[in-house]
Amino acid sequence: MPVISSKGKAMPESPIRKLAPFAEKAVKEGKHIFRLNIGQPDIKTPIEAMDAVRNHKLDVLAYSHSAGFKSFRKKLTGYYAKHDITISSDDILITTGGSEALIFTMGSITDPGDEIIVPEPFYANYYSFSTQSTVTVVPVISTIDNGFALPPVKEFEKLITPKTKAILICNPGNPTGYLYSREEIRQLAKLAIKHDLFLISDEVYREFVYGNSEHYSILQERALEDHAIVVDSVSKRYSMCGARIGCMVSKNKSVMETAMKFAQARLSPPTFAQIASEAALEAPESYYIETVAKYKIRRDTLVEGLRQIPGIKVAMPNGAFYCIAELPIKDADHFAKWLLDEFHVNNETLMLAPASGFYSSPNVGLNQVRIAYVLNRRDLKKSINILKLALEKYTDQKTIVVAEENITL
Amino acid sequence: MPVISSKGKAMPESPIRKLAPFAEKAVKEGKHIFRLNIGQPDIKTPIEAMDAVRNHKLDVLAYSHSAGFKSFRKKLTGYYAKHDITISSDDILITTGGSEALIFTMGSITDPGDEIIVPEPFYANYYSFSTQSTVTVVPVISTIDNGFALPPVKEFEKLITPKTKAILICNPGNPTGYLYSREEIRQLAKLAIKHDLFLISDEVYREFVYGNSEHYSILQERALEDHAIVVDSVSKRYSMCGARIGCMVSKNKSVMETAMKFAQARLSPPTFAQIASEAALEAPESYYIETVAKYKIRRDTLVEGLRQIPGIKVAMPNGAFYCIAELPIKDADHFAKWLLDEFHVNNETLMLAPASGFYSSPNVGLNQVRIAYVLNRRDLKKSINILKLALEKYTDQKTIVVAEENITL
Numbered sequence A, B: 001m002p003v004i005s006s007k008g009k010a011m012p013e014s015p016i017r018k019l020a021p022f023a024e025k026a027v028k029e030g031k032h033i034f035r036l037n038i039g040q041p042d043i044k045t046p047i048e049a050m051d052a053v054r055n056h057k058l059d060v061l062a063y064s065h066s067a068g069f070k071s072f073r074k075k076l077t078g079y080y081a082k083h084d085i086t087i088s089s090d091d092i093l094i095t096t097g098g099s100e101a102l103i104f105t106m107g108s109i110t111d112p113g114d115e116i117i118v119p120e121p122f123y124a125n126y127y128s129f130s131t132q133s134t135v136t137v138v139p140v141i142s143t144i145d146n147g148f149a150l151p152p153v154k155e156f157e158k159l160i161t162p163k164t165k166a167i168l169i170c171n172p173g174n175p176t177g178y179l180y181s182r183e184e185i186r187q188l189a190k191l192a193i194k195h196d197l198f199l200i201s202d203e204v205y206r207e208f209v210y211g212n213s214e215h216y217s218i219l220q221e222r223a224l225e226d227h228a229i230v231v232d233s234v235s236k237r238y239s240m241c242g243a244r245i246g247c248m249v250s251k252n253k254s255v256m257e258t259a260m261k262f263a264q265a266r267l268s269p270p271t272f273a274q275i276a277s278e279a280a281l282e283a284p285e286s287y288y289i290e291t292v293a294k295y296k297i298r299r300d301t302l303v304e305g306l307r308q309i310p311g312i313k314v315a316m317p318n319g320a321f322y323c324i325a326e327l328p329i330k331d332a333d334h335f336a337k338w339l340l341d342e343f344h345v346n347n348e349t350l351m352l353a354p355a356s357g358f359y360s361s362p363n364v365g366l367n368q369v370r371i372a373y374v375l376n377r378r379d380l381k382k383s384i385n386i387l388k389l390a391l392e393k394y395t396d397q398k399t400i401v402v403a404e405e406n407i408t409l
Helices: A006-010 A020-028 A047-054 A070-082 A097-109 A124-132 A153-159 A182-194 A253-265 A271-280 A285-307 A332-341 A377-408 B006-010 B020-028 B047-054 B070-082 B097-109 B124-132 B153-159 B182-194 B253-265 B271-280 B285-307 B332-341 B377-408
Strands: A032-035 A092-095 A115-120 A136-141 A164-170 A198-202 A228-233 A246-249 A322-326 A348-351 A368-372 B032-035 B092-095 B115-120 B136-141 B164-170 B198-202 B228-233 B246-249 B322-326 B348-351 B368-372
Touching: A006 A124, A006 B097, A006 B253, A020 A032, A020 A332, A032 A377, A047 A271, A047 B047, A070 A092, A070 A271, A092 A097, A092 A253, A097 A124, A097 A198, A097 A228, A097 A246, A097 A253, A097 B006, A115 A124, A124 A136, A124 B253, A136 A153, A153 A182, A164 A182, A182 A198, A253 B006, A253 B124, A271 B271, A285 A322, A285 A377, A332 A348, A332 A368, A332 A377, A348 A377, B006 B124, B020 B032, B020 B332, B032 B377, B047 B271, B070 B092, B070 B271, B092 B097, B092 B253, B097 B124, B097 B198, B097 B228, B097 B246, B097 B253, B115 B124, B124 B136, B136 B153, B153 B182, B164 B182, B182 B198, B285 B322, B285 B377, B332 B348, B332 B368, B332 B377, B348 B377
Parallel strands: A032 A348, A115 A136, A115 A164, A164 A198, A198 A228, B032 B348, B115 B136, B115 B164, B164 B198, B198 B228
Antiparallel strands: A092 A246, A228 A246, A322 A368, B092 B246, B228 B246, B322 B368
């Protein structure tokens, strides 16, 4: 039998989706699952987007421009302008999700064996896309104890080699919820310029910022024009994960011309999804305000609830809609499976994302989970209660197992 | 300034799309362009597909399963059964266009430096996707003189090295229009098994077969189960190029499990497009019959017309909706630009795809173009007339230029 590639073998299973078979079994058994494992919001997609697709007048579903609809890219410049980001439509390439923006970025700036430095924990698929491009992820560990703030720049500097091509951040962070300050971004910008590296910023959660915090984009750093590449997406902003529309934004012409060749190869981004995404820009300001207000309440509910469970450590996230929680257990992978496979409270249980998949360093974060607060407050409260009861039972069980093992031994 | 990758530099510009700026200029100058350069059919998309999207009842545009809608994959097994292909829904992975199916396939079976043997001329983007995966395309030249039939198997065998992972064919062929016979497929199957290679077949034009010919899929070869990977797409079948829905089909479990990891990384294929593609399966049999009948007339019109232009050589295509024509010129790239830039007949001109982009061997096919017969008969006749007049004028001009150069020298 012909063999699969080393690359294919090295591709990680999604830590977010690898529990799917256990979830399917739980559903078959009649359990209801609160899905805190995946950033799939329950928020309604703007009606403007949904109606635009409902009212389409197409007879032929044709290819679009490889860079995406010109009209859409033009309107996007207005969207960015509202965020103090000044770009032209030529600085934007519409992609099939933020995923493709990352794949094009990696393809445009890295060759096999090159390295990208990434603060850890990081969005698990950065590792997948790096593997796909045969690029090495070099992690800089950030810790729950200071809320996953940017590690000192000297920690990055230590890791720079002739193979280093870029630093990749997610701002605000998935899975940490950490929002980088203007000062932190400037430190990274200086570092990127000093060592002539690209600075890639995944800003798909730009709007999801709580309290008095403000998002500061790498595209606002004038001196960084040749180095900055932003990865963006409509998925979270408009609760349109299924659209699969994102974009890559850079003022570096060589980068954009190169990315365009990757874009031409795959012909075009999906047409219906572009229609929806362009129309979503017409959603009123109140859409964002209400959405963010909802998430703020959810965040507060979640963190407050988690902090009342003995043994849980959690940092207050200032952005996105995730947090990392450290649980009083040893193996979150096992716990997450057990929740689906063996546990329920009145036929209800939880799905969590074990945080191990968000670290590339071995044996880090094994007792952590990522929780996506994408459910309404009532369901979140129920989920917190289930987690509390589960931890009590799981810890008991573990104690028993250990005791039995001791006896056997 | 940080530099782009060698891979990025090596990525070819799309030969189909690189003329776009010249076309845009021509349109601005008020010229009408008959676009024979790209496989964008004018055929209407099935109303079933368009209505399914118009009538969608979604409130939240959510991620789908990474492998695509289960319901869609199940229905697809029925579609394949009609083509004597027996597979289960687990053998199908829904992708974002045939493009992504190829990218997943290459990722699953090749590592940087590996080789794939491809009969040449081939679909230009095979070269792009190989470059993206840092894989080497090893061409086997097929010639216009026997209509681009499969080169003798011994020609393939000569090129097999320890780095060879697969043979990739397009059946029926883009850009050649050649339909491989059952006997040719069997020869390739034997070769793949003998050398333990994957045989990848791009069958996106499966229905577009003319006369008494029949399509024979590699999936119909029982002995090839572990070696066969089919790349498929709804783009041409239902005139839904803008959907960006395709699939990868294989009975090799390791391949499918590996491809699934690539699929999970990019989360899911586009939701609206899946709704449309699933509904397209409900299109009546008459949709295919009428479409293929139209293309047959177009093919006959085109080939007949081309054969009446002095100096043109063309092979009768038995499938897909392309043909390669050899023109009485030296440089089809220059000619194609000139058509857009300097030539018109009553403000009408042509867009052709220079065939050089479909060859990886240097200096082959320089006088050839690919013509997509995706226009109605009347427009095709006009196009043929424009080509005839253009060749007369271009040849004259070239003679003058050469004469002037001689004088200068």
